[in-house]
Amino acid sequence: xxxxxxxxxxxxxxxxxxxxxxxxxxxxxxxxxxxxxxxxxxxxxxxxxxxxxxxxxxxxxxxxxxxxxxxxxxxxxxxxxxxxxxxxxxxxxxxxxxxxxxxxxxxxxxxxxxxxxxxxxxxxxxxxxxxxxxx
Numbered sequence: 001x002x003x004x005x006x007x008x009x010x011x012x013x014x015x016x017x018x019x020x021x022x023x024x025x026x027x028x029x030x031x032x033x034x035x036x037x038x039x040x041x042x043x044x045x046x047x048x049x050x051x052x053x054x055x056x057x058x059x060x061x062x063x064x065x066x067x068x069x070x071x072x073x074x075x076x077x078x079x080x081x082x083x084x085x086x087x088x089x090x091x092x093x094x095x096x097x098x099x100x101x102x103x104x105x106x107x108x109x110x111x112x113x114x115x116x117x118x119x120x121x122x123x124x125x126x127x128x129x130x131x132x133x134x135x
Contacts, residue, residue, distance in 0.1 A: 007070040007073050007074065008070075010066055010069070010070040010073075011066075011067055011070035011071065011074070013066070014063045014064075014065075014066030014067035014070060015063070015067055017059065017062075017063040017066070018059075018060055018063035018064060018067060020059075021056045021057075021059030021060045021063060022056070022060055024056040024059070025053065025056035025057055025060060028048075028052060028053055028056060029048065029053060032044055032045075032047070032048050032052075032053075036108075042109045045105050045108060045109040046109070048105055049102055049105060054098075057094070057098060058094075060094075061090050061091060061093075061094035062090075064086075064090045064093075064094075065083075065086050065087050065090040065091070066086075068082075068085075068086035068089065068090060069082040069083045069085075069086040069087075070082075072085065072086060
């Protein structure tokens, strides 16, 4: 075994790898979307659906698999079950999130920012009652 019992090293390395991949994902996504907002070139959004964004996203998914499996082994679940379960859960989640991201990028490409209907995601008007109105 390359790690201790319980697998603290695997947990720490997976968490670090996920953080590095998430930062890379963020920088790539935000940088490309800023370039797109200036030029409105659909080629930039199509490139986001490719290897440029898929590599850090896959790194996040693999690191999540390692972290989840280490967490399960921490609670005395056998290695094979921990790795199998965490691989299924992480990869299924990654496929679903990637599908949503691809759909959002397609909507952005075809209709611009108005196609996303961001107003529907707001909480609406939130009223804060003052002490004077309570009396």
